[in-house]
Amino acid sequence: MKVGLFIPCYINQLYPQVGIATLEVLEKLGVEVVYPTGQTCCGQPLGNSGYEDDSKGICQLFVENFKEFDYIVGPSGSCVYHVKKHFDILEQTEEVIRVRKNTYELCQFIYEVLGKTDLGASFPYKVGIHKSCHGLRGLRLGSCSERMDDHYSTEESLLKEVKGLELKTLNRVDECCGFGGTFSVFEEAISVKMGKDRIQDHLDSDVEVVTGADHSCLMHLEGLINRNKQPLKVMHIAEILNSSI
Amino acid sequence: MAHADEAAVFNKDEAKVDWHDKALWFVRQKRDKSAHNVKGWENLRDLASAIKANVLSNLDGYLLQFEENAQKNGVTVHWAADAEEHNKIVHSILAKHDVKKVVKSKSMLTEECHLNPYLESHDIEVIDTDLGERIVQLAQEPPSHIVLPAIHKRKEEVDVLFQEHLGTKPCNGDPQYLTSEARKHLRDKFLKADAAITGVNFAVADTGGFVVCTNEGNADMGAHLAKVHIACMGMEKLIPQEKHLGVFLRLLARSATGQPITTYSSHFNKPEPGKEMHIVIVDNGRTEQLSREDFRASLHCIRCGACMNTCPIYRRSGGHSYKATIPGPIGSILSPGIDLKKHSSLPFASTLCGSCSDVCPVKINIHEQLYKWRQVIVKDVPQPVVKKTVLKIAGSVLANSKMYSFVGKSSRFMLKHAPRFLIYSKLNAWGKARDLPEVKNENFDEWYKKRKKNE
Ligand code: SF4
Numbered sequence: 144m145k146v147g148l149f150i151p152c153y154i155n156q157l158y159p160q161v162g163i164a165t166l167e168v169l170e171k172l173g174v175e176v177v178y179p180t181g182q183t184c185c186g187q188p189l190g191n192s193g194y195e196d197d198s199k200g201i202c203q204l205f206v207e208n209f210k211e212f213d214y215i216v217g218p219s220g221s222c223v224y225h226v227k228k229h230f231d232i233l234e235q236t237e238e239v240i241r242v243r244k245n246t247y248e249l250c251q252f253i254y255e256v257l258g259k260t261d262l263g264a265s266f267p268y269k270v271g272i273h274k275s276c277h278g279l280r281g282l283r284l285g286s287c288s289e290r291m292d293d294h295y296s297t298e299e300s301l302l303k304e305v306k307g308l309e310l311k312t313l314n315r316v317d318e319c320c321g322f323g324g325t326f327s328v329f330e331e332a333i334s335v336k337m338g339k340d341r342i343q344d345h346l347d348s349d350v351e352v353v354t355g356a357d358h359s360c361l362m363h364l365e366g367l368i369n370r371n372k373q374p375l376k377v378m379h380i381a382e383i384l385n386s387s388i
Numbered sequence: 389m390a391h392a393d394e395a396a397v398f399n400k401d402e403a404k405v406d407w408h409d410k411a412l413w414f415v416r417q418k419r420d421k422s423a424h425n426v427k428g429w430e431n432l433r434d435l436a437s438a439i440k441a442n443v444l445s446n447l448d449g450y451l452l453q454f455e456e457n458a459q460k461n462g463v464t465v466h467w468a469a470d471a472e473e474h475n476k477i478v479h480s481i482l483a484k485h486d487v488k489k490v491v492k493s494k495s496m497l498t499e500e501c502h503l504n505p506y507l508e509s510h511d512i513e514v515i516d517t518d519l520g521e522r523i524v525q526l527a528q529e530p531p532s533h534i535v536l537p538a539i540h541k542r543k544e545e546v547d548v549l550f551q552e553h554l555g556t557k558p559c560n561g562d563p564q565y566l567t568s569e570a571r572k573h574l575r576d577k578f579l580k581a582d583a584a585i586t587g588v589n590f591a592v593a594d595t596g597g598f599v600v601c602t603n604e605g606n607a608d609m610g611a612h613l614a615k616v617h618i619a620c621m622g623m624e625k626l627i628p629q630e631k632h633l634g635v636f637l638r639l640l641a642r643s644a645t646g647q648p649i650t651t652y653s654s655h656f657n658k659p660e661p662g663k664e665m666h667i668v669i670v671d672n673g674r675t676e677q678l679s680r681e682d683f684r685a686s687l688h689c690i691r692c693g694a695c696m697n698t699c700p701i702y703r704r705s706g707g708h709s710y711k712a713t714i715p716g717p718i719g720s721i722l723s724p725g726i727d728l729k730k731h732s733s734l735p736f737a738s739t740l741c742g743s744c745s746d747v748c749p750v751k752i753n754i755h756e757q758l759y760k761w762r763q764v765i766v767k768d769v770p771q772p773v774v775k776k777t778v779l780k781i782a783g784s785v786l787a788n789s790k791m792y793s794f795v796g797k798s799s800r801f802m803l804k805h806a807p808r809f810l811i812y813s814k815l816n817a818w819g820k821a822r823d824l825p826e827v828k829n830e831n832f833d834e835w836y837k838k839r840k841k842n843e
Contacts, residue, residue, distance in 0.1 A: 152786070155832040157825045162832035178836050181789035189786075191740065191759070193766035194779045200787030229759075280742035288420060289698065289746035291429040315413070319700045323739025325775075328817040330737060332396040335821040336405060336704050337739075366822030 146176045147209045149217030149246070152184040154358055161358055164381040165218040165249055171385075172257055176216075179208040187225040191324045195232055202230050210238045214256065215246040218381050220278025220357040223248040228281065248282055249381055250297045250356050260304045266386045267307030271350030272298050273341065273364065274317045275357035284356065288317050298356055298380055305383060311348045318344075322363035338367045345375060352376045354383055390733035394709035395701070409703040411539060416697040418646025419747070425648075426638065436635050437751035440688035443626050444678060450593040450626045451669065457596025458667055461658035468670045471501035477668050478503060478585065478618055479510055485616055485664075487512065487582040493600065493607035494518040495587030496534050496691055497620050497670060500713045503585075514585075515577045517606040519570055526553045532707030534714060535644045535693035540706050574606070584610030588621035588667070589690070590636055594629045597657035598667070601640060601650040608654050618666045619656065623674050624687040636690060639749035643692040677725045682760045686721045688750040695744035695754060701737055710734060717744035721757040724765070732769040735761035793833065 146169060150162040169176045185205055186198035205226065209215045217223055226246045233239050253259050274296070278284045285296035302310055321327070321337025328334075342364060345353050351374075355361055358379050365377040399405055423429045443450055455465045468474035474497075482490065490507065492498065492514055504514045504525075516525045520537035524530065526549050531537030538546070543561030550556040550566055554573050559565045586607045591598040598619060600607040611617040627636065633653075641647040659665035678684050696702045696716035707715035712723040712731055720738065723731035735758045744754040766776070785792055818824065830838075 150832050152792075157827065157831075159828055159830060159832040159835050163835060166836075178832075180833060180836070183789060183792040184786040186786070189779055189783055191762070192775070192779050193736075193762035193764075193771075194783060195763050197780055197783035198786075201783065204787050204789070276739065276741035276743070280746055287743075287746055289743055291423055291426075319739050319741035319743065321700065321739060323741070326736070326739050329775075330392045330395060330701070331817040331820060332392070332399040333701050333704050333737075334739075336399055336402070337700050338822075340409070362825055363822065366818070366824065369823040370821060 144174060144213050145211075146174050146252075147212035147215045148176050148178040149182065149185075149209065149215050149222070150178065151217060151219045151222040151358075153362070154219065157362070158358055158379070161218055161379040161381055164379065164385040165216075168249070168253075168262065168381055168385045169216065171262065172253065172259060174257070177212070182208045185222040185225045186229070187222055188324055190225060190229050195229065199232060202226075202233050206230075206233070206239050206242045209242050209246075213245065214252065215242065216249055216252045217246070218249045218356070218379060219359065220248045220275050220282055220284065221359060224277040224281035248278055248284065248356055250301055251282060251284055253384075254297045254300060260300050262301070262304070262384050264304075264384050264386050265306035265308075266352075266383050266388055269309045269311055269349055269351045270302060270383070271311045271313055271345040271348055271353050272296075272302070273320060273345075273353055273355035273357075273360055274298070275355050275360045276317075276319050278356050279317055298354075301380070301384060302354075305386075307388075308383070311345075311350045313344045313348050315344055320360045320364055322360045324359070327363055334363070335367065338363050339371075342367055342373060342375065346373065350375065352378055352383075354378050354380045356380050389711070391705070391709055391711075391737040392733065394711065395705035395737070398706045398709055399704065405704050407542070408540065408706060412697045412703045415536070415645060416694070416747075419643055419694060419697065420646075422642045422646040422648065426642065432635055432639055433749055433751050436639055436690075436749055437688060439627060439632055439635065440750050441685070443628065444624065444684060444687055447623065447626070447678065450628060451623060454591055454593045454596055454626060455669075457594065459596070461596050463596065463658060463665045463667055466666060466668045468668055468672070470672045471670075474501045474620065474668055474670045474672065475503050475506040478620070479507060479512075481616065481618055481666055482507070482512060482583055483510075485582065487616065489513045489515070489577070489581050490583050490585055491515050491517050491577055491581040491606075491610040491614065492585040493587065493602060493610055494521055494537075495585065495620055496531075496714060497587060497622050498585065499531065500672065501620075501670070503620075515574070515581070517574055517577065517604075517610055518602065519567065519604060522570065522574065523549065526550075530708070530713070532715065533693060533696055534691050534716075540708065578609050578613055581610065581614050583616040583618065584614040585618045585620060586611060588619050588625050589640070590627050590633060591621055591625050591667075592628075592630050592633070593626050595657065597630070597655055598625075599633060599637075600654045600656065601637070601652065602654070603645075603647075603651045605652045608652060611654075611656065612660075615662070616664045616666070617656070617659070618668065620668045620670065623669050623671055624689075640690055640692050643694040643747070643749040673726050677722070680725065683721060683725060683757055685752050686718065686725070686754075686757060688752050689718050689722075690750055692749055694747045694749065698743045698747045699738075700741065700743070701739070705737070710737070717754045717758070718752070721752075721754055721761060724761050728765065729769050732765045735759075735765060
């Protein structure tokens with residue numbers, strides 16, 4: 144099995160440690176991972192802003208970069224969702240269809256494709272999960288509070304196996320953090336308020352480390368936490384799964 | 389003003405935002421509990437959605453069937469192409485009976501058509517009899533929510549409003565006193581009314597009857613006391629058969645407020661002897677929306693308001709920030725179909741979190757339609773030059789690996805070395821309340837290349 148590592152643009156530029164953790168976790172699991180260096184972005188920022196048509200070149204480049212792999216795995220639910228959901232703007236060639244079908248968010252890949260939950264990690268902290276919306280309601284990484292399905296959560300299944308980790312339950316288990324891509328700047332007031340409310344929920348729930356499978360939401364939360372000097376640390380789930388503290 | 393500006397104004401009073409958010413979240417939680425008690429809730433949603441899809445695909449047939457059956461029952465059926473015609477029809481019925489006082493139960497359609505000001509301009513008094521609607525009517529405001537029209541008002545504000553208009557005594561917002569005074573005030577209006585106007589929640593094609601759901605019984609009270617009953621309905625309100633009420637009534641109140649069923653689900657079939665019953669069926673842009681394949685499912689809506697209660701943006705910006713008859717997520721996909729330019733900021737008033745689509749009892753893919761409207765809007769409505777240029781440039785940079793690598797490196801360099809006052813300038817909406825990520829020495833690309841070399 145050959146996996147193409149998809150590192151979204153903002154992780155590449157701003158959070159290399161998340162990319163590194165993702166790669167190392169996959170390698171620990173015995174997967175052959177290759178990082179195609181020509182990759183850029185999935186086109187989501189354009190699509191969500193209404194400029195889907197201008198993103199065709201980006202989407203096509205994504206397919207070019209990843210078409211030879213059995214699976215494409217990335218540490219960002221919303222980017223993966225964009226590939227799966229919105230690459231319908233491309234002509235649906237065999238390659239495009241295959242790439243869309245085989246692109247996975249990291250946790251989902253570990254849990255569903257590899258069928259693993261225990262990665263031998265240890266992380267002795269109180270952790271709260273931020274269930275990012277595109278992962279949750281788009282990729283269905285877990286059950287959401289709106290629907291009456293049985294409870295499940297891919298992230299929880301993985302984190303429960305981490306030694307020493309204490310998972311905390313929030314008051315609002317899956318409310319949006321208010322990032323929303325360009326929403327975060329064009330609807331600044333609400334975006335900030337939503338983020339503040341999420342953070343307060345983690346604080347009220349005795350959380351030390353906020354984690355999640357989508358670093359864009361975490362970047363927004365971290366920006367607020369740092370500005371307001373709040374006692375919370377933010378880490379991508381890959382970093383926790385790769386940790387042996 | 390665009391939604392973002394209205395929302396920023398609303399957010400100046402954070403305590404009020406918190407209160408508004410919690411009030412609506414409480415309703416959402418009640419809905420969750422009550423839906424949990426229904427076995428097969430998700431199947432019900434599937435069923436409701438399928439029935440509505442069937443109705444929309446065969447609307448012409450169902451409408452004619454409904455008209456025929458209603459006429460057989462002795463009901464007069466009118467057709468209105470738009471709001472203006474609707475208002476004229478209603479007025480002509482009232483004029484024929486020389487009606488001067490009308491009581492009206494809740495109807496978003498008559499809000500949409502601006503019926504009240506129209507009738508008032510013809511010297512007819514219209515009293516909204518739903519308590520929440522009466523409150524906003526006295527305050528001369530539009531409803532801020534389709535089920536809870538006065539949810540933006542605290543009880544203390546209602547206290548002051550009633551003192552002014554109903555002559556009540558100051559009571560520190562005592563809800564019991566205020567509702568009992570409202571009841572007295574409305575009773576008088578009911579007794580003196582010459583005609584009653586109601587909305588329609590469901591119109592049943594195979595019987596010609598219709599159902600109106602209220603919690604206060606005000607639709608019945610009005611319709612039974614007055615000699616003329618006019619029911620106004622959007623043309624998408626049809627369901628094929630009476631038995632389908634078993635699906636919709638179970639979903640509606642639970643989704644709206646968490647009640648198992650509305651206190652009153654009143655079935656109207658024919659006029660009482662000596663009285664008149666009229667139904668006005670209104671298009672007002674619905675046919676056009678029906679013709680838009682990507683957006684037609686928005687007509688499934690049964691106006692339960694659940695998408696508003698769940699929407700994290702609605703809860704924190706208030707219904708008035710949408711500047712549309714129907715606020716919140718569903719309003720944001722309906723309104724652009726009516727006036728694209730006026731409502732062009734609404735599809736962007738969302739993070740596309742998808743909570744609305746999952747809560748919706750008739751499974752409207754609201755967040756997907758918001759995404760689709762965005763694609764339409766940037767083409768048809770002039771966009772801010774900066775936003776447009778930045779995104780277009782991003783489109784070509786990100787489609788080119790080499791250019792991307794160059795731009796990525798230089799932006800990281802800027803972010804790392806530019807002075808703080810430049811980064812956190814007024815132009816940077818991100819940095820007003822949030823810090824930017826700390827820039828590391830290398831990006832992932834560079835790290836990976838180094839690692840490969842050392843292998
Ligand atoms: S769109 Fe769905 S959730 Fe929103 S008001 Fe209509 S039926 Fe209710």
